[in-house]
Amino acid sequence: MENKKTRVRFAPSPTGHLHIGGARTALFNYLFARKYDGTFILRIEDTDELRSTKESVESIFDSMRWLGLVWDEGAMPDMSEKGEFGPYVQSRREAVGIYREYAEKLIKEGFAYRCYCTPEELDESRKKALAEKRLPKYEGLCRHLAPGQAEKYEKEGRKPVIRFKMPDDGFTGWNDLIHKELKFDNKLLYDFVMLKAGGYPTYNFACVIDDHLMQISHVIRGDDHISNTPLQINLYKALGWEMPEFAHLSMILGPDGTRLSKRHGATSVQEYKKLGYLPDTVKNYLALLGWSNPESQQIFAEGELEEKFNLDGCQKSPATFDNVKLQWMNGEYIRKISREKLYEFALPYLQEAGLDLSAAKADVKDLVYMEFEKYKLLSDIPGRLEMFFKEEPAYDPKAMEDVLKKPETDKILSGIAAAYRELPDFSEKSIEEATRVFAKANGYKNGQVFHPVRVAVSGRAQGPTLFKMIEYLSRETAVKRINKTLDMIRTANGEKSK
RNA sequence: GCCCUCAUCGUCUAGUGGCCUAGGACGCUGCCCUUUCAAGGCAGAGAUCAGGGGUUCGAAUCCCCUUGAGGGCGCCA
Numbered sequence: 001m002e003n004k005k006t007r008v009r010f011a012p013s014p015t016g017h018l019h020i021g022g023a024r025t026a027l028f029n030y031l032f033a034r035k036y037d038g039t040f041i042l043r044i045e046d047t048d049e050l051r052s053t054k055e056s057v058e059s060i061f062d063s064m065r066w067l068g069l070v071w072d073e074g075a076m077p078d079m080s081e082k083g084e085f086g087p088y089v090q091s092r093r094e095a096v097g098i099y100r101e102y103a104e105k106l107i108k109e110g111f112a113y114r115c116y117c118t119p120e121e122l123d124e125s126r127k128k129a130l131a132e133k134r135l136p137k138y139e140g141l142c143r144h145l146a147p148g149q150a151e152k153y154e155k156e157g158r159k160p161v162i163r164f165k166m167p168d169d170g171f172t173g174w175n176d177l178i179h180k181e182l183k184f185d186n187k188l189l190y191d192f193v194m195l196k197a198g199g200y201p202t203y204n205f206a207c208v209i210d211d212h213l214m215q216i217s218h219v220i221r222g223d224d225h226i227s228n229t230p231l232q233i234n235l236y237k238a239l240g241w242e243m244p245e246f247a248h249l250s251m252i253l254g255p256d257g258t259r260l261s262k263r264h265g266a267t268s269v270q271e272y273k274k275l276g277y278l279p280d281t282v283k284n285y286l287a288l289l290g291w292s293n294p295e296s297q298q299i300f301a302e303g304e305l306e307e308k309f310n311l312d313g314c315q316k317s318p319a320t321f322d323n324v325k326l327q328w329m330n331g332e333y334i335r336k337i338s339r340e341k342l343y344e345f346a347l348p349y350l351q352e353a354g355l356d357l358s359a360a361k362a363d364v365k366d367l368v369y370m371e372f373e374k375y376k377l378l379s380d381i382p383g384r385l386e387m388f389f390k391e392e393p394a395y396d397p398k399a400m401e402d403v404l405k406k407p408e409t410d411k412i413l414s415g416i417a418a419a420y421r422e423l424p425d426f427s428e429k430s431i432e433e434a435t436r437v438f439a440k441a442n443g444y445k446n447g448q449v450f451h452p453v454r455v456a457v458s459g460r461a462q463g464p465t466l467f468k469m470i471e472y473l474s475r476e477t478a479v480k481r482i483n484k485t486l487d488m489i490r491t492a493n494g495e496k497s498k
Numbered sequence: 499g500c501c502c503u504c505a506u507c508g509u510c511u512a513g514u515g516g517c518c519u520a521g522g523a524c525g526c527u528g529c530c531c532u533u534u535c536a537a538g539g540c541a542g543a544g545a546u547c548a549g550g551g552g553u554u555c556g557a558a559u560c561c562c563c564u565u566g567a568g569g570g571c572g573c574c575a
Contacts, residue, residue: 013575048574119573126572133499136571161573179503188501188571196573203575227502227570250504251568259568285510288523292511296522315504315511318568322509325524335537374536435533450533462535 006038007217010064010071011207013045014056017268018063020260020321021222021252024286028249029220030069031287031309038217042074043210044089047200052091063269066279085214090206099201102209102239103162103194111238112194114160115142116153137190138163159197164205164235166191172230177218177247177311184230192231204228208235211244220247220311223318247311250290251318260321276349276377278337281330289319299332327376334378339369346381353382355389361474362388370464370472384463388472393459393481400488403455410489412449413456415442417482426475432467456485 010026012018018026033040042064046052061077064070073083087093094100106112115138122138129136143165153160166189173183194205201209211219226248236243254264266272272282280302287305288298291313300308334342343365350357350364357364367385375381387393403409419434420426439449454466457478463469470478 011575015575045575051574115573122572130499130571135500138572159573182502184502190571193573198573200573202573207575222569223503224569225575228575230502248503253568255509257567288510290510292522294512296510296512298510298523317504319511320509322524325510328524331537371536373538432533446533454534460534464535466533 004217005215006033006036007041007215008033008038008220009041009043009074009211009214009216010069011043011045011210011221012060013048013051013203014053014060015048015051016056016059017270018060020267020269020272020286022060023063023067023269023282024252024289025220025222025249026064026069027067027283027286028291028309028314030071031305032218032220032311033072034306035309039072040070041083041085041214041216042071042088043214044075044091045203045206046089046091047094047203047206049198049200059270063273066273067269067283068279069283088214090201090210093206093210094200098213099195099206099209100199103201103205106164106194106238107162109238110165112162112164113143114150115163115191115193116145116150116158116160117141118158135188137188138192140165140191143191161193161197162195163191164194164231164238166231166234172233174229174233174243174246176226177245178250178314179226179248179316182226182229184227186230186234189230189234194235204231205235208232208239208241212236212239212241216244218245218247220249223248223251247314250315252289253318253320255320255322257320264321265323274379276379276381277326277330278333278345278378281326281333284333285326285329289321290315299329331376334375335373339365339372342372343368345378349378350382350385353386355382355386357389359390360388360472361477362472367472370468387458387460387463392484393457395459396455396461399455399459399461400485402461403452403485404489404492406452408444408448409452410486410493411442412444412452413482413486413489416449416453417479417486420470420475420479420482423475426471428467428471431470435467452485453482456482 008029010022010029012022012026030040032038044057046057057075058077065077073085074081074088076082081087081089087096103112107114117138125139126136140163142160142163150160167186170186171183172186172189173181176182192204193202195201210216229246229248233243252260254260256264260267266275269282273279284300284305287300287309291309292315293308293313297308337345346368350368360367367388368381371384374384415438416435419438420431423430423434435449435453436446438444439446450466451461453470454463455461457470457473458481473481
């Protein structure tokens with residue numbers, strides 16, 4: 001690309017959990033850095049004093065680490081700083097006067113000015129402009145204050161903001177790495193606030209100062225920042241600084257085509273974790289939202305995304321988030337991990353479900369692994385395994401009714417119970433053999449026997465492979481449950497004949 | 499209201515003037531495998547490339563208009 005070192009950043013504002021859109025931006029920055037052997041930086045933009053919280057910072061750290069998006073430089077989870085361009089938290093940068101210094105410099109050079117308009121006044125003029133169908137932008141009232149006016153305002157106690165003096169004519173454009181040529185008429189741009197009355201910088205100001213000072217080479221961010229870019233470019237020009245490259249990623253929409261939000265369900269990385277998605281799934285799926293390679297590859301092995309990612313494969317149009325495909329992908333990843341790993345991932349969900357793991361008669365790892373190819377979500381696991389941890393299974397009324405009403409069930413189940421009781425060795429293999437022998441000897445088709453046994457033992461019509469399930473359940477439990485079902489049949493028949 | 503952006507199967511997308519009778523993936527349908535459910539294998543339906551004009555021997559690909567969707571117009575980021 002160029003001989004300058006590749007340095008990119010993810011710069012979230014800590015006003016909540018890491019959103020899916022933010023995670024995607026972080027991921028693309030991370031992949032870009034890895035691909036070009038660059039540096040991935042994490043900067044915290046906490047200049048919204050009202051909404052920024054420490055908890056949000058921690059949550060963002062957690063989510064990023066969960067996704068495996070390790071950063072080389074920036075604010076660290078233990079609140080330390082890593083790298084030579086710190087501090088990496090904007091409130092800390094403000095504290096040492098970085099932003100004020102550049103704001104004063106711009107005033108001195110005539111690129112900025114103090115503005116004493118109150119929020120109420122601004123609000124009013126905005127409303128008026130809208131009503132008169134004019135552009136609702138700041139008109140630059142304080143650009144030329146009458147002599148002595150500023151002092152008067154100061155005496156009244158008004159706290160000024162510092163605004164950037166936007167050029168009145170000409171155009172501001174750039175060559176976006178994703179959108180190509182982009183151009184704005186400067187007449188539409190406005191004198192944005194650089195420093196708030198409280199002294200904190202605004203986003204557009206802090207972003208430029210920090211990106212420059214941190215020697216960011218590529219700014220990769222969401223589409224929603226396209227209209228901020230011309231503002232920032234004019235700032236770069238006034239400061240006489242070289243601009244980074246810009247790449248604007250398309251948005252992520254909910255299933256109804258509107259911007260992904262709370263009403264679409266889960267929107268934060270944390271929620272997806274809780275729902276039972278594997279981090280690799282989320283990472284892989286997010287990569288495919290707005291990026292693809294010419295082979296239309298779907299599943300990427302470890303390290304493969306880092307190798308194959310590029311900005312050329314990025315989509316200009318917004319992408320709709322598809323939970324169905326996400327679930328499919330999670331199943332793919334679950335099928336790929338080892339028995340040990342799967343158990344590790346499943347454990348919190350089993351505990352969350354309140355299952356007494358010591359109550360099982362088999363190794364819990366075996367139980368979890370038995371149906372591994374069916375799981376779509378880790379949170380599916382407790383429900384499927386419940387029968388192994390409880391005295392009685394949850395009986396599915398429909399399955400029970402189907403089995404109970406078959407005339408032969410009584411005979412079949414008592415025969416099977418007797419056979420199981422007498423088995424010298426209670427293993428999957430011997431159980432299967434005994435069951436098949438019983439069916440054959442009594443002239444039943446396999447399914448005629450297997451199905452009622454399954455329901456009697458598990459309470460359900462569907463489940464794990466039958467004989468392994470019975471082995472894991474143990475002889476006592478299996479026989480006990482079959483007997484219990486026989487009781488239910490007799491009760492039902494007794495009531496019927498009355 | 500003004501500005502900006504975007505537009506290929508339901509969804510994610512391939513495609514950069516002839517290889518496109520538009521390819522892949524998810525989902526859907528059917529068949530096979532099978533003790534159930536899955537998984538797997540095979541087959542299939544599904545897009546007049548938003549609509550309308552051009553340019554060209556030839557357009558999903560280039561140009562214009564229309565429409566629709568999204569973003570922005572904050573002392574939020």
